[in-house]
Structure formats: structure tokens, C-alpha cells
Amino acid sequence: MSHVELRDIHSMLGGVDIIKGLNFRFPSENAAQDSNPYIVLLGASGCGKSTMLRIIAGLLKPDSGEVVISGKDVCGVPSRKRDVSMVFQHDALYPHLTISQSLDLSARRIADAEGRKAQIERAIELTGIAPLLQRRPDRLSGGEIRRASIAKMIARKATVRLLDEPLSALDGPVRQVLARDLRLLHDDQLGTTIHVTHDGNEAMRMADAIAVMDNGVIVQFAPPTEIYDRPASINVARTIGSPMMNFFAASIDRDRWTFQSPAIQLDTGFPFSSFRTQREIVVGVRPEHFEMQSSGDAALRISMPANEVAHSRVSESTEMTSLLDREAFTAVISRQAVASSDPFVFSASQEDLHFFDADTGLRIESGESLAR
Numbered sequence: 001m002s003h004v005e006l007r008d009i010h011s012m013l014g015g016v017d018i019i020k021g022l023n024f025r026f027p028s029e030n031a032a033q034d035s036n037p038y039i040v041l042l043g044a045s046g047c048g049k050s051t052m053l054r055i056i057a058g059l060l061k062p063d064s065g066e067v068v069i070s071g072k073d074v075c076g077v078p079s080r081k082r083d084v085s086m087v088f089q090h091d092a093l094y095p096h097l098t099i100s101q102s103l104d105l106s107a108r109r110i111a112d113a114e115g116r117k118a119q120i121e122r123a124i125e126l127t128g129i130a131p132l133l134q135r136r137p138d139r140l141s142g143g144e145i146r147r148a149s150i151a152k153m154i155a156r157k158a159t160v161r162l163l164d165e166p167l168s169a170l171d172g173p174v175r176q177v178l179a180r181d182l183r184l185l186h187d188d189q190l191g192t193t194i195h196v197t198h199d200g201n202e203a204m205r206m207a208d209a210i211a212v213m214d215n216g217v218i219v220q221f222a223p224p225t226e227i228y229d230r231p232a233s234i235n236v237a238r239t240i241g242s243p244m245m246n247f248f249a250a251s252i253d254r255d256r257w258t259f260q261s262p263a264i265q266l267d268t269g270f271p272f273s274s275f276r277t278q279r280e281i282v283v284g285v286r287p288e289h290f291e292m293q294s295s296g297d298a299a300l301r302i303s304m305p306a307n308e309v310a311h312s313r314v315s316e317s318t319e320m321t322s323l324l325d326r327e328a329f330t331a332v333i334s335r336q337a338v339a340s341s342d343p344f345v346f347s348a349s350q351e352d353l354h355f356f357d358a359d360t361g362l363r364i365e366s367g368e369s370l371a372r
């Protein structure tokens with residue numbers, strides 16, 4: 001099995017610390033039962049995702065730290081000799097070569113001629129690019145260029161495959177087909193795939209495990225459902241879910257919760273029992289976890305005049321948006337459950353509330369002491 005391990009990587013670009021002591025192992029040790037996971041590296045624009053891929057590929061030398069691939073320290077090994085292939089965000093097909101010539105060039109590291117030919121045929125078949133082989137990149141559409149780049153990656157037959165935003169700038173249907181093909185391709189081959197995106201939906205759909213990057217470090221590495229259910233911080237919570245999680249600022253003082261917006265009410269007495277001084281908290285609720293017809297055991301309620309709430313239909317749901325204390329508020333309610341009352345009352349149950357420390361942004365587990 002191929003592992004990629006990054007040990008205390010630091011990288012400064014243009015005088016700014018971009019990667020700040022990154023320690024990571026793909027797949028993680030506790031992923032041993034799934035030896036071939038499809039990993040998605042997710043994070044906001046500019047957080048250092050492409051920089052990290054370039055360091056793994058050997059295209060950028062870190063200022064310090066070690067890169068270990070399949071147990072070998074590859075820091076002194078040039079890119080072309082690493083067992084790694086990469087699909088770039090801005091494509092790197094050779095402009096003066098036909099796609100067929102590009103594939104030949106990529107496969108040249110396969111020593112035996114028969115194996116080389118077989119791998120090229122496999123790349124063509126898996127990506128369906130046979131009709132494009134004699135063309136140069138300037139005569140291809142964006143989607144075709146992406147397929148040709150992926151074919152080039154397969155032709156190289158590396159055990160570590162790095163994909164930098166492979167689906168960006170493609171339209172809906174092409175995107176869906178390519179997403180499915182990338183997964184099939186991975187499932188068909190041995191090795192590790194690391195797919196970079198800033199699209200949380202793409203990560204949820206495609207990944208076996210998501211590594212969330214924030215400000216030059218990995219802040220959570222877990223299966224998609226765990227990242228959705230128990231995000232480790234406000235920033236992680238923002239990366240998954242569309243529309244984004246709502247965040248409400250509150251203070252807790254002994255057993256009294258005070259929200260910045262008086263429209264919000266929270267049942268007191270839970271889920272924290274021990275605290276001494278006032279503490280600033282952020283309460284998070286995903287839009288799809290609000291209900292309009294309260295089931296009675298609601299822990300959080302928001303009431304607002306019906307004429308302040310805008311509705312827009314999204315498939316079988318209605319997205320309801322408003323401003324709460326100058327912050328955007330969104331609830332996604334199934335069409336049949338939209339109430340006609342005034343004021344509207346949105347409610348959420350206790351298991352759907354997330355609590356974060358307002359200063360650090362980190363998740364506070366239910367039952368955890370709030371004492372400082």
C-alpha cells in the first residue's frame with residue numbers, strides 16, 4: 001500500500017508562511033481497514049492546498065520537513081523520479097504535442113515496451129479519449145482537456161495520484177460524469193488518490209476521507225459524515241454543507257444564555273453543567289436541521305415576522321432567508337412543512353446544535369466543562 005507522509009513541513013512563499021508545520025499521513029493509521037481510500041483535501045481558497053500537492057509531487061522544495069512516500073524519504077528525489085503523477089488546476093498538457101504524443105511521454109518511465117503500450121491503451125479506454133488522440137490541446141474543449149490530462153496521469157502509472165481541482169470550471173453534466181469516472185478509476189487501481197477542492201459538496205460526494213486544511217495545516221481528517229456531524233471548528237463547519245451552517249453569537253453566564261439577537265431562545269440547563277465565569281460561545285445550526293412545526297422537544301427557537309423572510313424554491317424544499325441581527329439566516333424547510341403562521345417560528349433539536357468557543361473557533365463537546 002502507498003502512504004504519503006508529511007513530517008513538520010514548513011514553506012514560505014513570497015515572504016509569507018504558507019505551510020506552517022504540517023504533519024500528516026495519508027491514509028491515516030486508523031484507516032487501516034480501508035487500505036485504498038479516496039482522499040479529498042478540502043479548504044478555502046488560498047489556504048495552501050495546491051502548495052501541499054506541489055510539495056508532495058516534488059515541484060516545490062519545502063523550507064524544512066520531510067516528505068515520505070511508501071516509506072522512503074523523497075526530499076532529494078526530483079519530481080520526475082517520484083512515484084507520483086499530478087493533474088494540475090491549470091492544465092499542463094504540452095501545447096506543441098498531440099494528446100497521443102503526450103501520453104507516450106508520460107508513460108516513458110514504464111521500462112518494458114509491452115507494459116507501456118498496455119498502460120497507454122488502458123488510459124485511453126478509461127477516459128474515452130480515443131477520438132482526440134491526434135489533436136493538440138488548443139483544439140480541445142475544457143472538459144476534453146481535463147480528460148486528456150487524466151489520461152496522461154493514468155499513463156504514468158504512479159501509485160500516488162494528485163488531482164488539483166480536477167472538476168473546476170466544468171459544466172454540470174460533464175462534471176458529474178468525470179466525478180464518477182475519477183472514482184471508478186481510483187477503485188480500479190492500487191494506490192492513493194488525493195483530490196483537492198474547495199467545494200464541500202464535491203468532497204462529500206467523492207471522498208472516503210476528507211482532510212480539511214485551514215491556514216496551512218490539516219485541522220480534521222475523518223470520513224465525510226463525521227466532518228458533517230461533528231466539525232472540529234467553525235472554519236471546518238463552513239467548508240461542508242450548502243447553504244452554509246448558521247452561526248449565532250451568545251454569552252453564557254452561570255445558567256443564563258444571552259444571544260446577540262433577541263429573536264433566539266435556547267432552553268437552559270444543557271448541555272454543559274459546569275462553568276464559573278461568563279464565556280462567549282457560537283451556536284451553529286445547519287439550515288436543513290430547522291423545522292417550522294415544532295415537535296415540542298425543540299432546544300433552540302427563532303421567531304421572526306413572516307414579512308421579513310424571503311422564500312425561494314429549491315427542488316422539493318424551500319430555502320427561507322432573512323437577516324438576524326445583521327447576519328444572514330437560512331433555513332431549508334421541506335415544501336409541505338412550510339407553515340403559514342406569523343411570526344414564523346423555526347426550531348432545532350438539541351442533537352442538531354453545534355457549540356464552538358467564540359475566541360478559538362474550536363468545537364466544544366456536549367458534556368464538556370465550560371469552566372475556564
Ligand SMILES: Nc1ncnc2c1ncn2[C@@H]1O[C@H](COP(=O)(O)OP(=O)(O)OP(=O)(O)O)[C@@H](O)[C@H]1O
Nearest residue numbers: 013014018043044045046047048049050051052198
Ligand atoms: N509562488 C508564489 N509566490 C508567492 N505566493 C504564493 C506563490 N504560490 C502561492 N502563493 C500564495 O500562497 C497561498 C496558498 O496558495 P495555494 O495555491 O496553495 O492555495 P490553495 O488553497 O490551493 O488555493 P485555491 O483553492 O485558490 O487554488 C496563497 O495566498 C497564494 O497567493
